[in-house]
Amino acid sequence: MSLLLLCGAGLALNTYLWKRRAEQAVPPRGSFTRISTGRLHYLDVGAGPEILLIHGLGGQMGNFDCGLIDNLARDHRVIAIDRPGMGYSERPLTQPCAPDDTAALMFEIMDKLDIKAPLVVGHSLGGAIALAMAVQNAERLRGLALLAPLTLRAGRPAPVFDGMKIRSDFLRWLAAWTVATPAALRQASAVIDQVYGPEEMPPNAPIQGGAMLTLRPSHFYHSSRDYMQSGDGLEEMSRKYAGLTVPVRLLYGTEDRILDPQIHGAKLVGRHPQMGLKLVPGGHMLPLTQPVVCAEFIRDASEKMRGSLTIKRASPEVYR
Template identity: 90%
Template sequence: MYVFLGLLSLLILCGLGLALNTLLWKRRAEQTVPPRGAFTRISTGRLHYLDVGAGPEILLIHGLGGQMGNFDCGLIDDLARDHRVIAIDRPGMGYSDRPMTHPCALADHAELMFEIMDKLEIRNPLVVGHSLGGAIAMAMAVQDAERLRGLALLAPLTLRAGTPAEVFDGLRIRSDFLRWLTAWTVATPAALRQADAVIDQVYGPEEMPPNAPTQGGAMLTLRPSHFYNTSRDYMQSGDGLDEMSRKYAGLTVPVRLLYGTEDRILDPQIHGAKLVGRHPQMGLKLVPGGHMLPLTQPKVCAEFIREASDKMRGSLTIRRASPEVYR
């Protein structure tokens, strides 16, 4: 009995120590990467967003485990020279709120994006989605294409295929309680211990830019809410994807994709070439590089997005977009 109580006390002390360590890293991350935009409120709570520039509107949607900083290492400033650019922390990520049990399948994310458009008075935007943000953009087009000018997708998730990258293994948690417990105990020290391997897989074969931890917001990945919501997003990222992909053929909004040929997270041959092979009205551009193109190649991304914006200007009235508009 005494042995059991001793072991239980030791376990509790270890848990409290890990929770305190997590809290300290959370505060350090928030001091290093404070909010950079404004706040408003939507149905999920507080929304953190950045709204800069003037001109045709571009809505930037970051990917799994990201936040608006993923676009803020040069891309936002470049596009804001001649566009109104709105970057958001997706609900649950960065400094945006989301209830712990809020549904987060692709269709749910898309509905929130339309709510954000209404709240921020975004009309007929070009939607730029990176990685999971690309799948959310496609879900928006499937739900209500007439509200969008077009899609310019950066290394997007488009189809259900293949084995997920090893970097996501630690996110595979089905219980919300275990997810919360992991977030407040072992997730942060594990992230610090595995940082080099994760960076290599996520950014490789390119180097992580030196300003990615701060300006790019990567330090915020050490917050427990980040792990919790990233895990929930990951576990529901495939919900509805097959059904959604069957509707791609009927899309009446222009779609263009940019992919790095050496992407280690999503296979450009599946999510890019295979997609466009099925739907040749869509356009695909391949460039040397990895998955994190908005951070590693912001100028290339800006050129791609700006070209798409120019070609898709006024495309709201298109019912069957011509290949010239798509490409």
């Protein structure tokens, strides 16, 4: 028993040292305010039509900050956030975090930061959150421009997330402070290959892209909870897509290894042809690997969605 406790203490100390190392390498880059879940870390730059950036599972605002934010901020007000629980934003340990729950927090953030009628850009799980926002209150949004989004409750989850399948909050917390960080370091090459492949991880991804923050125990804990609740309500939500009153456009990499573009892109648009889909060669992490392509896609969407806040039936050019 004493040996087990000693091993646990050693693992916890190792995790703490890596946590400190990650935080020193990637300090907060934005400002802080408070919302119902606690402290919120956000970046607010530029002027013009508003764009709200929502990152995906296990990410943080750095996922957009390897060229994309600076590009868009030339002619837009760009607001990037660490979603509650991720990066440097706080979230209670038992806070519900299904896409619908997080969407409600996004509206709270909009109120707090005085964001009116934004184009919402969601990457991966952030895409499901953006769609949930549109389902909840379309009148407050200008449109959606989604990057490799989770859209339907379909397809097998990528094996890279198997280690996050933990149902108990206590076991999740225990894993976060003991085995999660060593496992992340040991499996880094395989994870990078699946998340970024077939493209290479950009050299600025660990620091500027914030990837080192994945070594913090809070990151693992909240990512695991996000993963376990990511599909909650998604099937019911997808039944409401046909009635959306904001334009929706999607950008997908044809060789995405995390989410299947045929399911979450082509199948979705096949059901709802009023939506627009653009396919490009590449993988899942388009905001990091192809920031110029993403900026052009978002800027084009912003220009075409500059008109009225809601629509009964948009003309094709609004979507495509």
